[in-house]
Amino acid sequence: MILAAGLGKRLRPLTLEKPKPLVEVGGKPLIVHHLEKLSKSGFRDIVINHAWLGEKLVKALGNGDHWGLNIEYSAESEPLETGGGVFKALPLLGNEPFLLINGDVFTDYSFQSLPESPPELAHLVLVDNPGFKEVGDFSLDEQGLVQPEGQNKLTFSGLSVISAELFAHCKSGAFKLAPLLIDAMASGKVTGEHYSGLWTDVGTVERLQSLEEHLNQSRAI
Numbered sequence: 001m002i003l004a005a006g007l008g009k010r011l012r013p014l015t016l017e018k019p020k021p022l023v024e025v026g027g028k029p030l031i032v033h034h035l036e037k038l039s040k041s042g043f044r045d046i047v048i049n050h051a052w053l054g055e056k057l058v059k060a061l062g063n064g065d066h067w068g069l070n071i072e073y074s075a076e077s078e079p080l081e082t083g084g085g086v087f088k089a090l091p092l093l094g095n096e097p098f099l100l101i102n103g104d105v106f107t108d109y110s111f112q113s114l115p116e117s118p119p120e121l122a123h124l125v126l127v128d129n130p131g132f133k134e135v136g137d138f139s140l141d142e143q144g145l146v147q148p149e150g151q152n153k154l155t156f157s158g159l160s161v162i163s164a165e166l167f168a169h170c171k172s173g174a175f176k177l178a179p180l181l182i183d184a185m186a187s188g189k190v191t192g193e194h195y196s197g198l199w200t201d202v203g204t205v206e207r208l209q210s211l212e213e214h215l216n217q218s219r220a221i
Contacts, residue, residue: 001046001047001086001093002031002046002047002048002102002103003049003082003085003100003101003102003103004019004021004031004048004103005049005050005051005052005054005076005079005085006020006051006052006103018056019050019052019053019054019057020052020103020104021104022056022060023202025106025202025208025215026215030104030202031057031061032061033106035061035064035067035069035071036067037111038069038099039067041110041111043099044068044070045069045070045072046064046069046070046072047071047073047074047089047093048061048071049074049076049085049088049089050073050076051077051079051080058073072092074088074089074092076088079174080175081177082177082178083170083178083179084172084174086100086162086167087167087170090167096164097116097117097161097162097163098161098162098164099111099114099159099161099162100159100160100161100162101158101159101160102159102201104158104201104202105157105159105201105202106200106202107195107197107199108198108199109125109159109195109199114159114161115161116161117163118161118190118191119191120163120184120187120189120190121165121189121190122160122162122163122181122184122189122191123160123161123192123193124138124156124157124160124181124190124192124193125156125157125192125193125195126138126146126155126156126157126192126194126195127154127194127195127196128154128196129153129154129155130155130199130200133155135153136152136155137153137154137155137156137178138150138153138156138192139152139154140154140192140193145185145190145192146181148182156178157199167180198214
């Protein structure tokens, strides 16, 4: 599942007339980078949630056959946050564990490296804290368990493998994913890994420009 329902306020004016996942970097929309990688990694069934200008997202991506994918959409008439958005989409996702990724991140992480299912309720990819974030989200202990506190906290990349059981006691409506993960961490049911490769949260115009410059430099080498 790709989370693509954000308003993209910090990317305005770029997002005044297009949803954030359609903002381009490296010559193609952010979300297309994900779709291409997912297809090459062997994924076929993709769920995308949308809200702001969602009809433009659907028109641009269609049913996914251009990438050899089958895309289904979960439309949100009101903002449901990360947790609420996933919960609403569960009927489309089914009962098996699924990859979950934010539509506004860019990374060269290899999706094939992810476990097909988390050992418990969730497996998170953590990254070094970017320059715009002083304090990380979670720590990773020697057993590979993710904890909400601890030394050398890292940033949650927005990339994870989630078990539908994480949402067993949830109800419809808007709620964030993080509190569910933190509750599961208390029971030792969230594993993780530290990825030190390319990753950025394309949340502002400045970060988008910085990523574009990085990609241009990489192509020039």
